[in-house]
Amino acid sequence: MLEGPRKKNQDSDIESEFYTGRVKYTDSMADHYLKKSEGRRGPENAVLKRILEQYGIGETLLDAPCGVARVGALLNGSDFRYFGADYSRPMLERARERLKATTLRYDLLHCDLEQAPFGPRSFDTTLSLRFLHHLPTKTRSSVLHGLARVTDRLLVVTFFHPFSLHYVMRNCRSLLNMAKGGEPSGRYSHTARWLEEQVKPQGFRLSQVYPTGFLKETRYAVLERI
Ligand SMILES: C[S@@+](CC[C@H](N)C(=O)[O-])C[C@H]1O[C@@H](n2cnc3c(N)ncnc32)[C@H](O)[C@@H]1O
Numbered sequence: 001m002l003e004g005p006r007k008k009n010q011d012s013d014i015e016s017e018f019y020t021g022r023v024k025y026t027d028s029m030a031d032h033y034l035k036k037s038e039g040r041r042g043p044e045n046a047v048l049k050r051i052l053e054q055y056g057i058g059e060t061l062l063d064a065p066c067g068v069a070r071v072g073a074l075l076n077g078s079d080f081r082y083f084g085a086d087y088s089r090p091m092l093e094r095a096r097e098r099l100k101a102t103t104l105r106y107d108l109l110h111c112d113l114e115q116a117p118f119g120p121r122s123f124d125t126t127l128s129l130r131f132l133h134h135l136p137t138k139t140r141s142s143v144l145h146g147l148a149r150v151t152d153r154l155l156v157v158t159f160f161h162p163f164s165l166h167y168v169m170r171n172c173r174s175l176l177n178m179a180k181g182g183e184p185s186g187r188y189s190h191t192a193r194w195l196e197e198q199v200k201p202q203g204f205r206l207s208q209v210y211p212t213g214f215l216k217e218t219r220y221a222v223l224e225r226i
Contacts, residue, residue, distance in 0.1 A: 016114055021134025025067075025088035034068045034094050044158070045074050047212045048129070051222060055154050055207075058124025064113055064147060065131050069095035076102040083123065084108045085116070113143055121152040128157045130218070133187050140188065141198050148199040148223070155204060155223040162189040164217035192221045199223055 025033070048071070057080045063071045066084030068091055075082070082104045086092050092108055099106045111117050113131075126147050132140050148155055160167050167189040177183070196206035203225050210220040 017136040017139045019134050019136055019139065021131070022087060025086075025091050027090045030068060030088065030090035030094050033091070034098075038068075038070055041070060044129075044212045044218055045070075047210050047220060048127075048156075049074065051156060051210060051220060052125075055125075055222065055224075058153060060123045060125070062118070062123040062126040062150065064116065064126060064128050065091075066095050066108065067091050067130075069098045069108075071127060071129065072099050072102060072104055072106060076104060078104065080124075082106040085111050085113060087112050113146065114139065116143075116146040116150050118150040120149055122150045124152050125154040125156070126151040128155070130158055132157055133160050133189065135188060137188065137190075140190070144195065144198045145202065148202040148204055151225065153225050155199065155225075157195065157221050157223070158218050159192070159195065159221060160187075160189040160217060161191060161219060164189065164219075166217050192219070195221050195223065 052075070057075075057078070060081050060083065061075075062083045062085065063069070064084075065086040065088075066072065067086060067088075069084055072082050072084060072095065082099070084092070084095055084099075084106065085108075086095070087110070089110060092110055096108055099108070109117075128143075128147055132144070135143060144157075147157075162168075162171075167187075170187060192206055192209045196204070204223040205226050207222045207224045210222070212218045212220065
């Protein structure tokens with residue numbers, strides 16, 4: 001697996017690995033995300049709805065990170081309490097506007113998920129969608145520990161397998177770029193087993209993996225506390 005550049009995050013007092021996903025969600029990116037990227041999430045949304053119907057949400061759901069509250073909008077009309085957490089204020093502003101138009105009971109929090117500021121087992125269900133692939137391995141592992149810690153029952157995350165066509169191509173491009181003196185790709189992949197190994201010591205097991213499509217191959221891993 002290719003590793004990204006190792007720099008300190010400039011905007012943090014905490015010694016942490018650098019990743020662009022932490023700082024790139026500016027105003028213009030937030031608009032882009034809301035208006036353009038969401039149109040491509042139809043198959044992923046459909047699979048998520050199926051997973052949540054099958055496993056049940058419980059009374060509280062943490063969406064970490066929530067981005068522009070794609071999931072909140074998708075689950076409008078449901079009865080659970082929705083908690084959205086994100087580091088980007090522009091993303092949170094758009095999430096807030098969007099959630100106002102729903103019937104959900106919700107709270108939004110600006111926070112760094114490298115230190116999820118919630119008590120142990122605070123949420124019945126935690127979702128972490130389209131996030132882990134932004135994180136270098138050490139940070140990814142520690143963020144997962146944090147998310148498992150605050151989850152009582154169900155942890156659902158998306159990831160890319162290293163042998164997915166999308167990542168094989170990405171890694172080839174990254175190697176070519178590095179050969180020319182450039183930076184490695186700032187996106188990361190891993191197996192579902194790797195995910196399970198991270199959270200097993202906290203009492204979770206990998207319950208199921210769901211694919212969502214052929215070429216882009218985002219996958220969901222469902223991790224359940226036993
Ligand atoms: C690709 S978006 C995914 C948003 C949402 N989960 C979805 O699927 O629509 C990634 C999000 O991660 C957030 N993010 C990146 N690093 C973060 C951190 N350390 N703590 C909290 N949020 C972070 C970004 O601000 C951005 O909103």
